[in-house]
Amino acid sequence: SHELIQRNWSTFLLVTVGVIAGLLSSSMDIAIFQLGVARGKFMHLVDNPFGQWCLWWIYLLIVLWSGIFFTSILAPQAGGSGIPEMKSIISGIHLKYVLGYRALVVKTFGITLALGSGMILGKEGPFVHLCCIMANCLIRTPLFRHIRKNDFLLQIMLGAACAVGVASHFGAPVGGVLFSIEVTSTYYPTRNYWYAYLGAVTGATVWRYVWNSYFTHPGFTSIVTTHFVPERSRFGLVELCIFALLGFTCGCLGVTFVKLNALGFRTWRRIMQNSKWFRSPYLLAFVFGTITCIITYPKLLGSFMALSPAAALSDLANAETWSETSLKSKEWLNRNIFANLFFFALSRFILIPLSILIPIPCGLFVPSLSLGASVGRMFGEISALLLDNTALLFENNPIIPGVYAICGAAAMTASITHTLSTAVIVFEITGNNSHIIPLLITVLVGVATARKISSLGMYESLSKLK
């Protein structure tokens, strides 16, 4: 009977967390979108290109600095990804200070400001953390007194809240459940599974409904519409080898990415220790903000450089050869497409691992998806150039570069984070599942390569550095 009461309250708790997380996540997405729109309007207050750049730059700095200010005065420990902290907490280490109300507020507004500024940052890591804080704060209220005293149940609820976080960030419930398993370090209590599933489905449903109502049409459809035609998505053995090669490349790049982040972190810490003048986080934000503004300025290399990670992913994953379709940035097609993809990939490869050093709540999941998508798209476009209309492909099925982009995206992020659930998350956010086998193989090869080269994924590396 006591157990039944606990079970009912746990169910109620996770549905509550799911509903709040879904609403919060979609509200934050809308706020971030509106901040981006405001930035575009602000920039067009003047007419000459240099003036426009300055406004574009000033807007970024003001929003980003206010985020840092907000974080530093309320809860400095709430900066960064949050997933390393969650891993520690779920494996039983008490880090109570990262689960308080202050962190809740800072995370919510910090992520919104960090992403709204136009920096190439993500929301996933901090949002997962945010959901755990939410679950923890709810359990502390008198309403949930029945489940408060049970430490084991608290762990289960926090694990399930991780699943809710992922699910209501991407609308990817199954990926969320798998992610919550991977976050758990050694033994996963199978009781979690039901709770994680319940919360994840609730969160994903609410998020998809609000998100779709605001951005597209009401309904629960997937986020990245890939327009793959199932009948044409047939992959032969030759293509599988290319996918494996793509996985290997992403694995190597992923390890380099983590090492670049660690190098940046150490360099920054050395500067902090040795210099009185350069230790301010505002200065760090100024440096990377300015670099970001120069590189991503739409009128420099092309409007595609300014795309948000999610928009870039959607463009890159577009199934058809680009000339035929409508893109968020038409300038992908200007000049040389390979050069465009290369510059995009290079800029993201340098910007993302360094931007996440800024002490503001921020993640790297979706940004690294967009990085991987550009690498994958390059593979796809080159393969299409070399192999289309040759006997190496089955039944003259043309190569679909969008599938390579999706596989590259998943493999890159999976190699960086050492998590296999990335494959499922990416699979769920695309509107089609004919590409599941290439996707899983690319991710498998990527993660195997990354683990072989280095035992530290991004989250372990960040934990160790801190």
Place this chain on the structure above:
Amino acid sequence: SHELIQRNWSTFLLVTVGVIAGLLSSSMDIAIFQLGVARGKFMHLVDNPFGQWCLWWIYLLIVLWSGIFFTSILAPQAGGSGIPEMKSIISGIHLKYVLGYRALVVKTFGITLALGSGMILGKEGPFVHLCCIMANCLIRTPLFRHIRKNDFLLQIMLGAACAVGVASHFGAPVGGVLFSIEVTSTYYPTRNYWYAYLGAVTGATVWRYVWNSYFTHPGFTSIVTTHFVPERSRFGLVELCIFALLGFTCGCLGVTFVKLNALGFRTWRRIMQNSKWFRSPYLLAFVFGTITCIITYPKLLGSFMALSPAAALSDLANAETWSETSLKSKEWLNRNIFANLFFFALSRFILIPLSILIPIPCGLFVPSLSLGASVGRMFGEISALLLDNTALLFENNPIIPGVYAICGAAAMTASITHTLSTAVIVFEITGNNSHIIPLLITVLVGVATARKISSLGMYESLSKLK
């Protein structure tokens, strides 16, 4: 170093199991298909309808009896589903006799004969068991001596082999991994996750390649092509309520299904104990074989009654309203579609739980999917009749009865087996993922209902009865 050797050998083992399982599963599918074709040819040796029925009936009895004979002389313990046994073994109970070479042979040929006879049975449960036997037998060979002595590793390998079994039966790797988590009773070692994923992807890739090459075109596409149009698959809140109602109905039916099976089992055991004459398994097979032959005879109620579970699922999940599309059985459209669906559902609801009592390796997963699909399709057709062109649906998006069929299929099987991973398996075998939210919600409601009414799923019920 020792651990590294073990890790490499484990990896090698699972890739081997994956490749063999993929090849074996597809070979069995082809053999079952050919046995069905042979049955059709055999039946048409005579011209008059009654003679045809007799041949149709004799063929079933001969093939089924030979399967039972084969099972009873070689390894009687290999009959039935196998998943209850696997659950016991993975939770640490030694049932060594169910993992030997004899069981391997009996399972392989037993399933093929059971399904090839034309009985409404499935291959999933025994095939999962088969993969575990395969892993166990491989570990016992001198090649894998490095990992043999480690009992903990053996458990992990068997758990991963379950994932391989599911993956190479449906070509559903993610569902396989989740299933292997659900089979584990209390704590899932997260090390399993990597191995399960590896084996599952290998198995699914090989299976999909061979299966597609034989039945459709070379490639790795999904099995049930649903032809949903993502742009039209938008579900509003009203539809979600109908999905929840469908889940509730499937939950209730699922519990009844399990109880019907238990009732049949107890009745049969009482007959066995009290009577000298009626205790033969051949008699049991004769009774259910004859009933099956009468009910599923294509010229009685319609050719749809004779469809194999997988073919029926594919027909029922067809997105469009049926008049427009090509079906495996055109006679769904004869007379009243609701009557046809009702007779199909009723026949499956009675046949499946009783047929699995026959002591031959057989499962119920895909058959109960087809049962659920007919219930779901009925919901979908009725909703379309009542709601289409009303203001209750968003933006005049028509109701897609195929989506209801898929959700019903998943919810029914999930309610019968008490496993949430069914949702993911069904999701993966369909060629589209715009329906994931309704699917997960239907399954969630179904499983919650079933668990609320009865604590015993099919596997627990079978374990307890034995």
